Amino acid sequence: MLELLPHLPLGVTLESFTDIDFWTGVGIIAGIYTILALGLQLNVGFTGIQNFGQAAFMALGAYSMAILVNDAGMSFWLSLPVSILITIAFGLVVGLPSLRLRADYFAIATIAAAEAIRLFALNARDLTGGAQGLFGFGDDWDSVAETIEGWLSDLGWTDVPTLFPLFIVVWVVAMALTFALNRVQHTPWGRVLRAVREDEDAARALGKNAFSYKLQSLAIAATLGAIAGFFLALNLRFVVPDEFLPIVTFSGYAVLILGGLANYWGVALGAVILWFVLEGLRFVELPLSETRIASLRFIIVGLILIGLMAFRPQGLFGRREEMVLGE
Amino acid sequence: MNEPRGAPADGRIFEAEGVIKRFGGIRAVNRASLSIREGSITALIGPNGAGKTTFFNVITGFYKADGGSATFAGRQVLGKPSYAIARHGMVRTFQITKALARMPVIDNMMLGATDQPGERLVNVLFRPGPWRRREQEVRAQAMELLEVFNLARLADHYAGTLSGGQRKLLELARALMARPRFLLLDEPMAGINPTLGRRLLDHMQRLRAEEGVTFLFIEHDMEVVMNHSDRVIVMAEGHVIADGEPHEVRRDQAVIDAYLGGSAEPDSSDSAEEPR
Numbered sequence: 001m002l003e004l005l006p007h008l009p010l011g012v013t014l015e016s017f018t019d020i021d022f023w024t025g026v027g028i029i030a031g032i033y034t035i036l037a038l039g040l041q042l043n044v045g046f047t048g049i050q051n052f053g054q055a056a057f058m059a060l061g062a063y064s065m066a067i068l069v070n071d072a073g074m075s076f077w078l079s080l081p082v083s084i085l086i087t088i089a090f091g092l093v094v095g096l097p098s099l100r101l102r103a104d105y106f107a108i109a110t111i112a113a114a115e116a117i118r119l120f121a122l123n124a125r126d127l128t129g130g131a132q133g134l135f136g137f138g139d140d141w142d143s144v145a146e147t148i149e150g151w152l153s154d155l156g157w158t159d160v161p162t163l164f165p166l167f168i169v170v171w172v173v174a175m176a177l178t179f180a181l182n183r184v185q186h187t188p189w190g191r192v193l194r195a196v197r198e199d200e201d202a203a204r205a206l207g208k209n210a211f212s213y214k215l216q217s218l219a220i221a222a223t224l225g226a227i228a229g230f231f232l233a234l235n236l237r238f239v240v241p242d243e244f245l246p247i248v249t250f251s252g253y254a255v256l257i258l259g260g261l262a263n264y265w266g267v268a269l270g271a272v273i274l275w276f277v278l279e280g281l282r283f284v285e286l287p288l289s290e291t292r293i294a295s296l297r298f299i300i301v302g303l304i305l306i307g308l309m310a311f312r313p314q315g316l317f318g319r320r321e322e323m324v325l326g327e
Numbered sequence: 328m329n330e331p332r333g334a335p336a337d338g339r340i341f342e343a344e345g346v347i348k349r350f351g352g353i354r355a356v357n358r359a360s361l362s363i364r365e366g367s368i369t370a371l372i373g374p375n376g377a378g379k380t381t382f383f384n385v386i387t388g389f390y391k392a393d394g395g396s397a398t399f400a401g402r403q404v405l406g407k408p409s410y411a412i413a414r415h416g417m418v419r420t421f422q423i424t425k426a427l428a429r430m431p432v433i434d435n436m437m438l439g440a441t442d443q444p445g446e447r448l449v450n451v452l453f454r455p456g457p458w459r460r461r462e463q464e465v466r467a468q469a470m471e472l473l474e475v476f477n478l479a480r481l482a483d484h485y486a487g488t489l490s491g492g493q494r495k496l497l498e499l500a501r502a503l504m505a506r507p508r509f510l511l512l513d514e515p516m517a518g519i520n521p522t523l524g525r526r527l528l529d530h531m532q533r534l535r536a537e538e539g540v541t542f543l544f545i546e547h548d549m550e551v552v553m554n555h556s557d558r559v560i561v562m563a564e565g566h567v568i569a570d571g572e573p574h575e576v577r578r579d580q581a582v583i584d585a586y587l588g589g590s591a592e593p594d595s596s597d598s599a600e601e602p603r
Contacts, residue, residue: 194430205387205420206438322429
């Protein structure tokens with residue numbers, strides 16, 4: 001993830017710090033993590049299920065799309081909904097047996113399922129290209145990107161960064177999804193979800209099928225993961241197993257903690273802060289080797305998270321009251 | 328919910344026959360049989376460990392029964408999922424209150440409502456009209472009940488900020504939102520001050536009179552049991568050992584034996600010495 005922009009040396013000057021190409025790239029990643037973490041927010045923050053397999057949903061979305069376009073000759077646009085359905089189906093297969101387990105066992109089951117998907121992608125070379133991955137699925141997207149670029153140059157902006165159209169689309173989608181999830185949360189359906197988070201037995205005693213709501217929550221998280229996967233694939237222009245390591249899901253959790261639990265708007269803010277801190281720290285000049293600086297960035301992010309847990313456990317947007325009452 | 332509220336032909340709304348629940352080698356409920364008349368207020372009493380709460384859990388679908396049968400309004404309930412039993416109108420509360428702490432009191436209440444089409448995602452996304460209208464009704468109904476239980480001014484507070492007694496009331500009020508036909512209360516009086524307890528009992532009587540709601544409640548306060556129930560069922564060691572009107576049960580030798588091996592009357596240890 002972090003080696004996305006290898007052409008930029010570490011520890012450079014203000015010139016790079018204001019480089020629009022660089023920040024467009026960072027913005028896209030922040031947008032992808034926003035979409036990914038919206039699914040986690042729905043699961044963890046609003047349903048109380050500890051989904052640690054979000055990276056697998058992302059992988060399934062990206063791989064399904066690439067395979068359907070490359071091998072099955074499906075159109076890019078049709079491959080998107082089909083890939084979402086495949087990802088949801090996987091989510092249900094994982095959820096049906098494991099959502100009946102206690103919360104911590106569910107977390108273990110999801111992380112195992114996610115690793116199974118990644119290792120499958122790594123080894124099923126005929127289907128997934130193994131460690132080399134898949135590429136060449138983005139032609140339809142490229143023509144859309146050109147159209148957007150055309151609009152921007154009509155507006156008088158000539159040197160549009162190559163990735164800027166993707167940046168726009170990622171964030172339009174991320175904001176639309178945030179808005180939609182927020183709306184749905186404030187309905188009777190969302191109320192049942194929160195009741196399941198608080199106490200499944202109480203929800204059941206009032207006639208709510210808690211298990212069904214948990215499955216629905218997981219299916220929506222799978223959808224969001226798949227969408228994040230599409231954008232990741234378009235951003236990199238290839239799909240490789242290494243992009244779906246458990247660290248991806250963990251970073252999604254860092255986004256949740258930063259933005260605050262049980263708040264959808266906090267997710268975007270958390271993602272932006274996480275990635276701008278991580279990438280911005282590249283420009284800090286220190287008398288250290290490059291690899292040490294690279295590690296230092298994670299240490300600093302870690303310190304920020306620890307500080308947040310100590311002084312503002314509800315995150316930037318969360319409600320302190322909800323944290324305190326959660327005990 | 329929209330089923331006719333008429334009593335079954337023999338007037339019995341609930342019947343359990345030989346219900347068994349095992350935990351390892353122990354039979355927590357051991358062939359318990361009882362029946363409940365529609366529109367009655369029945370107390371379920373018995374010493375600690377008698378299997379009262381386990382019996383509740385079995386007949387409301389929270390535990391899987393190991394044997395026996397139980398019918399509510401003519402339908403078998405053993406083996407049905409808990410949420411389905413609740414939807415049929417057989418609603419319970421818990422001994423340890425389950426206030427949904429990080430939800431406002433009003434949301435706790437509105438959750439209890441049945442027939443809310445907005446609880447289905449499809450309707451939320453594509454048919455906003457009906458559930459929005461239903462939501463208005465539900466809110467009005469919730470506020471009305473909160474008034475009755477003296478909780479209206481706390482409507483927007485998180486349920487987790489309420490006192491123990493208030494939570495108990497909230498849980499009962501929330502159960503009433505489901506418009507139950509048969510309400511099972513697990514120690515409804517525990518932790519409630521006498522004034523609120525009185526209110527709760529009055530409300531039970533009113534619900535029975537006005538809407539024909541049937542009550543089965545587990546209670547340890549013998550003053551409440553003897554004065555506010557039509558019928559008392561006594562459990563000990565997983566069995567039903569006595570079943571009758573309050574004045575009969577308190578003289579039943581088996582009951583007296585079960586409670587501390589023969590103290591004169593079941594209530595002597597509980598409320599008699601409390602200062603008034």
